[in-house]
Every structure is written in structure tokens, then in C-alpha cells.
Amino acid sequence: MTAPGTRAAEPAGTPAGTLTGALLIGASDVHGPGGELYAADPRTGERLAPAYGLAGPDEADRACALAWEAFATYRRTGLEERAAFLETIAARIEDLGEALVERVQAETGLPRARVEGERARTTGQLRLFASVVRSGDWLGARIDPALPGRTPLPRPDLRQRKVPLGPVAVFAASNFPLAFSVAGGDTASALAAGAPVVVKGHPAHPGTSELVGRAVRRAVQEHGLPEGTFSLLQGPGSTIGTRLVTDPRIRAVGFTGSRGGGLSLVAAAAARPVPIPVYAEMSSVNPVFVLPGALRDGGAGLGRAFVASLTTGAGQLCTSPGLVFALDGEGFDAFVDAATAAVAAAPAAPMLTRTIQSGYDAGVERLAGAGGVRTLARGIEEPGIAACGLPGLFLTDDDAFLGDPSLQDEVFGASSLIVRVRDRARLREIVASLEGQLTATLHATPEDHALAAELLPDLELLAGRVVFNGWPTGVEVGHAVVHGGPYPATSAPATTSVGTRAIERFLRPVSYQDVPGGLLPEELRDGNPLGLRRRIDGEPGRD
Amino acid sequence: MTAPGTRAAEPAGTPAGTLTGALLIGASDVHGPGGELYAADPRTGERLAPAYGLAGPDEADRACALAWEAFATYRRTGLEERAAFLETIAARIEDLGEALVERVQAETGLPRARVEGERARTTGQLRLFASVVRSGDWLGARIDPALPGRTPLPRPDLRQRKVPLGPVAVFAASNFPLAFSVAGGDTASALAAGAPVVVKGHPAHPGTSELVGRAVRRAVQEHGLPEGTFSLLQGPGSTIGTRLVTDPRIRAVGFTGSRGGGLSLVAAAAARPVPIPVYAEMSSVNPVFVLPGALRDGGAGLGRAFVASLTTGAGQLCTSPGLVFALDGEGFDAFVDAATAAVAAAPAAPMLTRTIQSGYDAGVERLAGAGGVRTLARGIEEPGIAACGLPGLFLTDDDAFLGDPSLQDEVFGASSLIVRVRDRARLREIVASLEGQLTATLHATPEDHALAAELLPDLELLAGRVVFNGWPTGVEVGHAVVHGGPYPATSAPATTSVGTRAIERFLRPVSYQDVPGGLLPEELRDGNPLGLRRRIDGEPGRD
Known part of the structure; x- marks a missing residue:
């Protein structure tokens, strides 16, 4: 270990896996x-x-x-x-x-x-x-x-x-x-x-x-x-x-x-x-909207899949599904029952730190005590874990949700709130009430597509990524992904x-007017020495 | 005229050129x-x-x-x-x-x-x-x-x-x-x-x-x-x-x-x-740097061209050249003398408003009174003009400039300050002292290119547009232009x-995951119905 405040070049022989502090x-x-x-x-x-x-x-x-x-x-x-x-x-x-x-x-x-x-x-x-x-x-x-x-x-x-x-x-x-x-x-x-x-x-x-x-x-x-x-x-x-x-x-x-x-x-x-x-x-609570056809056709299976997403990484994911809006009707109870059973059977898992765990516990406690909110299930305690995160599932209705903006607050961990929504008008009201999100997810069968088509324009303004018949956890690293979204999901919604x-976040454009060829950056020189795709008079191509 | 606070559809017959207030x-x-x-x-x-x-x-x-x-x-x-x-x-x-x-x-x-x-x-x-x-x-x-x-x-x-x-x-x-x-x-x-x-x-x-x-x-x-x-x-x-x-x-x-x-x-x-x-x-003062070869070869002509740019639109342009740094040496006096004569011969012009004019007058007065600043010339008074803007040209040296940051402040109108710079080291020090700008301009002959090459990396970090052997006024509306630049030239330097x-300023990306074809926005549908250039797995083209 080096003495405090002193600087030394790294000893040439420090093995790759050595920790020095x-x-x-x-x-x-x-x-x-x-x-x-x-x-x-x-x-x-x-x-x-x-x-x-x-x-x-x-x-x-x-x-x-x-x-x-x-x-x-x-x-x-x-x-x-x-x-x-x-x-x-x-x-x-x-x-x-x-x-x-x-x-x-x-x-x-x-x-x-x-x-x-x-x-x-x-x-x-x-x-x-x-x-x-x-x-x-x-x-x-x-x-x-x-x-x-x-x-x-x-x-x-x-x-x-x-x-x-x-x-x-x-x-x-x-x-x-x-x-x-x-x-x-x-x-x-x-x-x-x-x-x-x-x-x-x-x-x-x-x-x-x-x-x-x-x-x-x-x-x-x-x-x-x-x-x-x-x-x-x-x-x-x-x-x-x-x-x-x-x-x-x-x-x-x-x-x-x-x-x-x-x-x-x-x-x-x-x-x-x-x-x-x-x-x-x-922060993001990644709302999931389960439409009537999806509930009727797949209620119980959806409930289990939802909990699998919720408990991934002990719920410590930016895209964890913290809010689920399901339309009341056929399949609703099956969905809730299956999710409840899955959470009840989910073992507690270590959270990243004691601080995160105590924040999670406080969030869950707040949610459990909120007016109109019922605790559906908690997971299985694992007494051997030091920073133990116990999954939690809660239920409320549209009136309570719209009446208490704090129910939108993120609880970082494997906790989620299911909201029973009475009808489509209420669903649209809820969408309009939500804060900016990283993701918004729809579960819909073909019979739900008319309703989905009504919701999509609002959801694309609400979130950076719209997911269909899947779960928000699991973010692809590719060209077409957006992990971002309107405030407060991010501070820079266009990124x-x-x-x-x-x-793109770390770049800005500069324009060069009549700069002689030899002084231009290589990428802008005549003859395109780097073989780049360049726009010439606005037209893209390799000149 | 409509009564205050009332609303009425536009009368169908209102001729195009009619003003109603x-x-x-x-x-x-x-x-x-x-x-x-x-x-x-x-x-x-x-x-x-x-x-x-x-x-x-x-x-x-x-x-x-x-x-x-x-x-x-x-x-x-x-x-x-x-x-x-x-x-x-x-x-x-x-x-x-x-x-x-x-x-x-x-x-x-x-x-x-x-x-x-x-x-x-x-x-x-x-x-x-x-x-x-x-x-x-x-x-x-x-x-x-x-x-x-x-x-x-x-x-x-x-x-x-x-x-x-x-x-x-x-x-x-x-x-x-x-x-x-x-x-x-x-x-x-x-x-x-x-x-x-x-x-x-x-x-x-x-x-x-x-x-x-x-x-x-x-x-x-x-x-x-x-x-x-x-x-x-x-x-x-x-x-x-x-x-x-x-x-x-x-x-x-x-x-x-x-x-x-x-x-x-x-x-x-x-x-x-x-x-x-x-x-x-x-705001921007659009610094212009006149290098030794350019001064020697074109001192007087550059002085006249500079004043033509300066007095365009009575100097009321975002890209008006408000600061000129010229290296002391052969051609410097010819440049200053020609610019001085041109300003002395430049008629006053109406400014956009009385408020802008009084702001200009105050700015010019402040500049004229600043320590180490000498008034080279004012234009020709035009007593008939109500909001009359009188061109002004001022001179200082590198010591005074570096010692008084207020000399960088924009004076909105046809006023400019020439700074006599003793050597290249001082010039680089000055570049490092400047605030973010819309433009930065170099005047250089081939013999100046080595110095220009040294300065360019700093200038492209300083400004949105780098101009060579021209003047910053006159902004093209095209694909390759940047009218922007680091703070405080703009509040959003990447635009x-x-x-x-x-x-691009008014858009944000949204990602659609597994959204059924019929619900996708047309531009993202299979078969590319809009015939767009799209990136498929990152590769651009028309799929």
C-alpha cells in the first residue's frame, strides 16, 4: 500500500487480480x-x-x-x-x-x-x-x-x-x-x-x-x-x-x-x-398495462412472468416493473392470484448494500401503509442474508392511485403495485397522470389492438422504450434501443x-468554412481519405 | 379592430396585407x-x-x-x-x-x-x-x-x-x-x-x-x-x-x-x-485572428473588408466581428490605418430600436473609457436618423485585453476592438482566455499555415464555426453549417x-420492442412503405 497522498507509478509486476486499495x-x-x-x-x-x-x-x-x-x-x-x-x-x-x-x-x-x-x-x-x-x-x-x-x-x-x-x-x-x-x-x-x-x-x-x-x-x-x-x-x-x-x-x-x-x-x-x-x-417505475384480451387469454401465466421480471436482480434494475395496471374483468383475478402466489413463493435475495436495503424496506413500508393499498404477498424470509430484500406485491384501485401521487414513487427493489382499473377511460386518465419513464409495456392480444393503438401515441410520449407482450427488464445493447426517456426518468430525454x-451525448458539431485542404481534419478532406459515409449537399453516401 | 379580450374568427375577406393589431x-x-x-x-x-x-x-x-x-x-x-x-x-x-x-x-x-x-x-x-x-x-x-x-x-x-x-x-x-x-x-x-x-x-x-x-x-x-x-x-x-x-x-x-x-x-x-x-x-463577439503573412500581404485590403463586415446591418448581427487580434509586425499599421479610415468614412445607420441604440451607445462609451483602449475612429453622424448608430473602432494591446475580461463583452452594433498582439505565445494565451463563440475566423496565407494548424484545435473547441480568410457575417442556410457554439454563445452547444x-433540437428517439406490425408507426414497418433510409443492425441503406 502506498502512503496517503503519495503517488507512485504502478509497480510493473502488480498481478492483474491484485487489490491495493x-x-x-x-x-x-x-x-x-x-x-x-x-x-x-x-x-x-x-x-x-x-x-x-x-x-x-x-x-x-x-x-x-x-x-x-x-x-x-x-x-x-x-x-x-x-x-x-x-x-x-x-x-x-x-x-x-x-x-x-x-x-x-x-x-x-x-x-x-x-x-x-x-x-x-x-x-x-x-x-x-x-x-x-x-x-x-x-x-x-x-x-x-x-x-x-x-x-x-x-x-x-x-x-x-x-x-x-x-x-x-x-x-x-x-x-x-x-x-x-x-x-x-x-x-x-x-x-x-x-x-x-x-x-x-x-x-x-x-x-x-x-x-x-x-x-x-x-x-x-x-x-x-x-x-x-x-x-x-x-x-x-x-x-x-x-x-x-x-x-x-x-x-x-x-x-x-x-x-x-x-x-x-x-x-x-x-x-x-x-x-x-x-x-x-x-428513476422509473416502468408501468405495465395489461389489456382485457391478454388478461382473459393468459391471466395466470402473465402473473407468473411478471413476478419473474420483478424479482430479477432482487428488483434492483432501472427497468423493474414497479406498477402494473390491469383492466378489471375476466382474467384479472387469475393474474393477481398467480402473481401473489409467485411472490409468496419467491425467496428473499441479498440486496446490493445495507443502505439500499433500508431504502427498500422504508419504501415497502410506506406503500403497505398507504390508503387504499393492500399487501398481497411478501416473499420468503432468508434469515442468513445480511442485506436481505424481501419481495413485495401490493394492490390498489384506480381511485386510490389517482388520488395519491406518491404511489408513483420508485421503490428500488422487488416491490410492485398492481392497480385494478375499472375501464378504458380510467386507463387513459392514468396514462396522462404518469411521470416520464424509461419504459412502458403493453400486454395485448389481437382483440386489444384497437385499445393499444389508442394508447400507443401517449405511451411513446411517456417513455423511451415501448414494449409489447414482454417485460421491461433486459435491455439490449444495440443500435435501435433507447434507454432513456422523459424527465424524471432522465435529465436529458433526447438521449x-x-x-x-x-x-452522441459527448459530441457537438463544428463547421469549417473555406478551410484549406491541408488544414482540414482528415475526415473532411477532399477524396475522402477515411472512406467515410458523408453527406454531400445533404445527400448521404460515400463520395 | 376586435374588442379587448374577445375572440373572433378571422374575417374571410381580410386582405393579406391588412394589419389589425x-x-x-x-x-x-x-x-x-x-x-x-x-x-x-x-x-x-x-x-x-x-x-x-x-x-x-x-x-x-x-x-x-x-x-x-x-x-x-x-x-x-x-x-x-x-x-x-x-x-x-x-x-x-x-x-x-x-x-x-x-x-x-x-x-x-x-x-x-x-x-x-x-x-x-x-x-x-x-x-x-x-x-x-x-x-x-x-x-x-x-x-x-x-x-x-x-x-x-x-x-x-x-x-x-x-x-x-x-x-x-x-x-x-x-x-x-x-x-x-x-x-x-x-x-x-x-x-x-x-x-x-x-x-x-x-x-x-x-x-x-x-x-x-x-x-x-x-x-x-x-x-x-x-x-x-x-x-x-x-x-x-x-x-x-x-x-x-x-x-x-x-x-x-x-x-x-x-x-x-x-x-x-x-x-x-x-x-x-x-x-x-x-x-x-x-451573444458572441466572433473573434478574428489576423496572422503575420495575411497582414503583410493584405493589411490594408483586410482592414477595409473587415469594416465592410462590421458595418453590415449596422453591426446588428450575431456574427458581427467585435474583436480582432492582429499580430504586431509588418502590415499591422496598414491594417489598422485602413480600418480606421473606413470607419471614419462610414455613415451612421438606423439601429433597430431606440433601446438597442442606447445599449449600443452605452457599450461604446464603456469601451472608449476602458483602461488601455484608444478610440481609432467613429463614423459620420447622420442627424436625420432617430435611432442613429455610429460605427466605432477601438484599439488596445494584449496586456490590457488579458487584464480586463469586460473587453470581451458584446457591444451589439457596429463597434469593434482591435487588439495588438505581441507574439504567438500571447495569441495562444488570448485564445485560451476567450468565452465560447458562434464563430472564430483566421486570416492566413500559406506561410501562416503552421501557426494556423496550431490554433485550429483550440478554435474548434471555442466556436461553432471556424472561418478561413473570410468574415463571420453571412450565415449559409444549408446542411453543413453550424450556427451555435459553446456557452455563452448558446445555451445548448451541441445544437x-x-x-x-x-x-434535431425538437426530437427525441423512442424504441419499440416487439410491437406488432400493424401497430408500428409507418416509418418502422416491414417492407419500408415510406422508402426511408433506415439502419438495419446499424448498417445504413434503403431496405
Whole structure:
């Protein structure tokens, strides 16, 4: 362990799986002087070594300074070089092997299959962004050639491409220790855009963060990139987090977490002398609407499938179905009964942290005590689990729901509220009353399609993703996905934090007027040396 | 004239060029009850009939209610229908003929050629957005087909397109009474995106606004669109403007004007229960850098060309060159002398309003009195002009400039400050000290290219458009232009308010998962019935 506040280059021989408790500030290991943090195993409550020395203001300042210094070089890396860098990060994460899986499990209590799946998603995501970088489409290259003979005035030569905003601060999420953490979607898309990244690791999984952070650093070194391309800090959001967001060298922020946390970063960023965008993915209850035909044809099966979605990852997913609106009538009782039985038979599961668990317990208690709300079932207690999350299912009706806006509040965990809706008019009233969401889901048979067609225009304004006859959990990482949505689901409804469009968050267009060929960025030069798809006078193609 | 607060359908026979002083709230003429406004001819000071009855809260509320009602229908208009609507607006503006040109001149004092040119730009802009709408590229259609056999989990069918955010409030600018006013770039791009528009007309040209507003309304009626697709209000920004921005049915804001005005809208929008984006194009001094070779080869000619750009539109352009940095050495004196002579010979010109003129005079006085600043020349007084703007040219050096940040402040009008820069190191220091800008301009001969190459990476981070060997005034309306830039030039640096990318400001992506074919929006259906360019698994083309 390095002494507090001192910096040393990483010992060349540190094995990939070794944990030191250090912050990774560029190429240096720094034992932060701002207090100590230990991870805990939520299954057992056991404290996990090593101690993490938290960052103080100097460490945050140093990481930002290095990131700014790196920006000038890193943003001008070639497409192939940058893509290969992202692929090396993926390979170095895979190199961590069992050591990573075990540490993630120890710090999160997540089952092995989930951790392995999330690792595959994370490395797949990095490789997907490598392919995005290579395509060069994200540069948005456009050329409006000069028209020297145009009257009354000649037209200049105008060329446009996108440039990165600058270094990005990434706030890692608790619930995706790999896919939305140190080398997750925000980091991958920011690095793809040409932006150095300073990560604030989540305090729930510092060892996972260090392992992955070292993998990223190795990739930085292998590719000879400036050390400030990547840094990893640990520390409280209220001090280090705010400091990062207000540092003048940070030019954008990616965040996944609570509404309170996200909004405080949004406020801090807006109050800067030069405000910056905060892409905060905050909270969503992911309403599910079960229409009459679907209830009649599949009531009980739907009830079981719903609970399978609800209890995935102990309900600790941004897209967990926290509200289900079902039209009263044939199949309604079968749906509710099956869901009730499934929850009653669902074992408790470890939650990510004690804090998350106590927040969940408070949310469930509030819901259970709300007027007009009946508890349908709780899961099976598992006394051996330290941070034990007990599934919960609740029932209310449309009157109570419309009368109490707090019933829309997210309860982060495996809790959901079924709302019995008397008729279609009420259903539309409810849709109109809902806050912005990441997802909205419809269950409908062909006989429900007329009603579905009526609802769809409202649902597409309500949510970032509309799901048909499925469940909102399980977010594909691809080209057509949107993981985003109207406020308060996110602070930036026109963006997505998952999928290839995520790169757009960190870019802005610049126009070059009559710039001589030799001084133009390569992607805008005559002859199209990079072989990009470019728009010429608005018409896309490869010129 | 209609009685205050009453509403009446537009008399069928109202000739196109008739001014009534009414607000245009959907299909109704309303004489606003919130006080009266007269335009004034800035050339003579003469008050221009008719009196405009200003909007109160009820009028704003009614316009927003109609816009929200229209949104459901208007956003679902077909591509051809919407494109034709934009073209009809252009045609109806042209139909106004001389009446429009004369009224614009009377209200703004702008010369005829400028007004005719701006009208052509405005109608051209509407037709350009019609072509954008027809192409359908703005929908960003993407399909990631289902992979039912994928392991460990099948992939659902995911399709993505963009939808409009909702009704848009447009704040018209004083300085482009046509191209950035009632049917200007913000309105054209919002209507193109499928967003109804509520315009707050600029008080400097209410008659122009009414004429153009009636042209838009005619187009709405000819195409059988809901009346709320367009409304025109007149009233103070501090009351009606704030009311529009905080109305829950308004979902985005376009603004061109002062920094103070823009920032107050940004603050109001951020404080809403559901914040919305404000696209404010605010202020810029458009630095020009004249490098040694350019000075030596063309000093005097550059000085004259600079003043021609500076005095365009009495300097009342967002892209007016308010700061010129020239390296001391051969040609510097010739440049300064020629510019000084040109300003001394430049006649005063009417400014848009008395308020703008007094702001200009105060700015010039502040500049003239600043430490280390010398007045090089003022233009020729024209005692006959009521709101008379006298060009001004000032000189300072790099020490004084770096020592007084207020020398960067915009003086809206034909005033500019030349800064004598001792060497290249100082020039780079100056670039680093500048606020975000709409434009940055370099004058360079081939021998300057090494220095230009050093500066370009900084300039592309500083500004939305980098100009070579030209002047920043004159903004092309095309595909590759950016009229935007880092804060405080705009409140949304990743966007442009001119050119085809402007439509992106009013859209957000939505993803559709496993939605049955018959319920999908037409643009995402199998068989590509609209013949769009769509991305299939990320690969662009016409499937």
C-alpha cells in the first residue's frame, strides 16, 4: 500500500487480480487521504479487504488536470487506434477471469450467471463501440461544396464534423457493477467519442472498480495513450462527486442512480460559470398495462412472468416493473392470484448494500401503509442474508392511485403495485397522470389492438422504450434501443445511455468554412481519405 | 379592430396585407388586453399604426391549450403533407409582396436589398425544411431485427424512430425580422419536426409579425391542420415570455437574443416541475485572428473588408466581428490605418430600436473609457436618423485585453476592438482566455499555415464555426453549417439554430420492442412503405 497522498507509478509486476486499495490517477496509484472505505459482502455482512483510501480535493484536481492534458491528444487518435483501444479494454477485463467474478459476487451478492452475463455485456458493449468508432458515422461528416458562381452572393465551402465536448466524469451505478460502472456504457461511449474519462467508482464495489480500472489503465498503457485518458476515484458524491462536476476541465457528466443524486449533479452543473450537460438516468417505475384480451387469454401465466421480471436482480434494475395496471374483468383475478402466489413463493435475495436495503424496506413500508393499498404477498424470509430484500406485491384501485401521487414513487427493489382499473377511460386518465419513464409495456392480444393503438401515441410520449407482450427488464445493447426517456426518468430525454446512440451525448458539431485542404481534419478532406459515409449537399453516401 | 379580450374568427375577406393589431391565437383574432404597443420607424421616430393589444395570461394559456390539442394531430401528419405545408407558408409569405417589404423597412430601418434578401432566405429556409421532412432522414429510423435463436437469450425485435418533444415556444429576434422571427429558422425547424409553435413576436416589429403570422395561419387553414398548429402572441418577455416557458404544455423553447434574456428563460425552464430544453442563441463577439503573412500581404485590403463586415446591418448581427487580434509586425499599421479610415468614412445607420441604440451607445462609451483602449475612429453622424448608430473602432494591446475580461463583452452594433498582439505565445494565451463563440475566423496565407494548424484545435473547441480568410457575417442556410457554439454563445452547444440539423433540437428517439406490425408507426414497418433510409443492425441503406 502506498502512503496517503503519495503517488507512485504502478509497480510493473502488480498481478492483474491484485487489490491495493489505491485510487488510479492516470498512471499513478494513490492511497487517498480522505478517509477509508471497505466493501462488505451483502450476503454475510463480512467486511472485505483492502481498505480504500478516499480521494480528497487534490486527487480530484489531479485527475481532472491529467484528463484535460490528455484530451488534446486522445481526441485526435485515429479511428482504428481508438477502436483497438476499446477492444483491448474488453480483452483485459476478460483476462481478469475468476478473480473478477468472485470479487463482484462478494461485493454485490449477485448470482454467478448474472455476473458472467454482465461481464459479457460489458465487453460486448466495448466491442460494439469499437465498431461504431471504426464506421466513423458518429463524426456526422457533411460537405456543402462552394458555389463560386452563385448570385447574388457566392457560397463558401462548408464542412461539418463532430468533436468531443471534453473530459467526461462518469458516476458508476451500484446495480450494474460492470455494465454501468468503471468500464460500462458511459465510459465506453465517452472514450469512443474521444473524451478522457474520470470515473467516480460506486462505494458498494470498490474492489470490482479497482480490478476493472487496472484493466483500463493497462489498455491505456499498451496503446501509448496519455495517462490522463482514464482515472478512477473513490469518494463521497457530496464532496468528490460535486467537485468533479464543478471542475472547469470536466465538460459532461454521465450518471446512473437515484433521482436525488442525479438532480443534485444537474443543479451543480447548471450553476457553473460555464454550465455542462449532465446525462442522468434516474428513476422509473416502468408501468405495465395489461389489456382485457391478454388478461382473459393468459391471466395466470402473465402473473407468473411478471413476478419473474420483478424479482430479477432482487428488483434492483432501472427497468423493474414497479406498477402494473390491469383492466378489471375476466382474467384479472387469475393474474393477481398467480402473481401473489409467485411472490409468496419467491425467496428473499441479498440486496446490493445495507443502505439500499433500508431504502427498500422504508419504501415497502410506506406503500403497505398507504390508503387504499393492500399487501398481497411478501416473499420468503432468508434469515442468513445480511442485506436481505424481501419481495413485495401490493394492490390498489384506480381511485386510490389517482388520488395519491406518491404511489408513483420508485421503490428500488422487488416491490410492485398492481392497480385494478375499472375501464378504458380510467386507463387513459392514468396514462396522462404518469411521470416520464424509461419504459412502458403493453400486454395485448389481437382483440386489444384497437385499445393499444389508442394508447400507443401517449405511451411513446411517456417513455423511451415501448414494449409489447414482454417485460421491461433486459435491455439490449444495440443500435435501435433507447434507454432513456422523459424527465424524471432522465435529465436529458433526447438521449440514451445504452446502445450506439449513447456516443452522441459527448459530441457537438463544428463547421469549417473555406478551410484549406491541408488544414482540414482528415475526415473532411477532399477524396475522402477515411472512406467515410458523408453527406454531400445533404445527400448521404460515400463520395 | 376586435374588442379587448374577445375572440373572433378571422374575417374571410381580410386582405393579406391588412394589419389589425390582433394577436393570432389559432384561428381567432384577439385584441390583447395587456396594454398597447406601437411600432416606431427607427429612421424617423414616427409611431406606426395600428396599436397592438398585448397578450395577458389568458391569451398565453389559450395559445398553449390549442397547441397541445393540435400536437396529437399535427405530429402525425404525413411527410408529404407536412412538407407541402411548409412550402405553402413560403408561398403565402411571398404573396405578401411589397406590403411586407415596406412594413419591415418601416419597422426596422433596414435597407430594401437586405429585406428582400432576408425574405428569400426565409422562404428558402422553409423550402429547405420541406425537403428535409420529405427525406425522412430526421426520423432516424433503425431496426435491429429479432434473433429468436440467440443464446443464452433470444433478442427481441427493436425499432427506433424520433418523435417531436411537443409544442415549441419561439421567441423572435429583433435583428432578423423575417429569418429569425415568426416564420424563421426556429419556427420552420419546429414545424418540420412535427411540433406546433407559439411565437412571441418581437416588440420591435409587430406589424411584420402580424403579416407573416397571417401567412402562416392561411397555410394552416389551406392544409386543414388544427388551428393550434400556430399562434402568434405579442407581449413582454418578463410576463408573457416567462409564462410561455413555464406552461406545462410547452416542451421546448427557441430563442435568439441577448444573454440576459436567454439566461432568464433557461432559469425559468430549469425551475419547472418538468424542466424543458431552451435553445438560446445569445451573444458572441466572433473573434478574428489576423496572422503575420495575411497582414503583410493584405493589411490594408483586410482592414477595409473587415469594416465592410462590421458595418453590415449596422453591426446588428450575431456574427458581427467585435474583436480582432492582429499580430504586431509588418502590415499591422496598414491594417489598422485602413480600418480606421473606413470607419471614419462610414455613415451612421438606423439601429433597430431606440433601446438597442442606447445599449449600443452605452457599450461604446464603456469601451472608449476602458483602461488601455484608444478610440481609432467613429463614423459620420447622420442627424436625420432617430435611432442613429455610429460605427466605432477601438484599439488596445494584449496586456490590457488579458487584464480586463469586460473587453470581451458584446457591444451589439457596429463597434469593434482591435487588439495588438505581441507574439504567438500571447495569441495562444488570448485564445485560451476567450468565452465560447458562434464563430472564430483566421486570416492566413500559406506561410501562416503552421501557426494556423496550431490554433485550429483550440478554435474548434471555442466556436461553432471556424472561418478561413473570410468574415463571420453571412450565415449559409444549408446542411453543413453550424450556427451555435459553446456557452455563452448558446445555451445548448451541441445544437445549431441554422441549417438542417436545427430540426434535431425538437426530437427525441423512442424504441419499440416487439410491437406488432400493424401497430408500428409507418416509418418502422416491414417492407419500408415510406422508402426511408433506415439502419438495419446499424448498417445504413434503403431496405
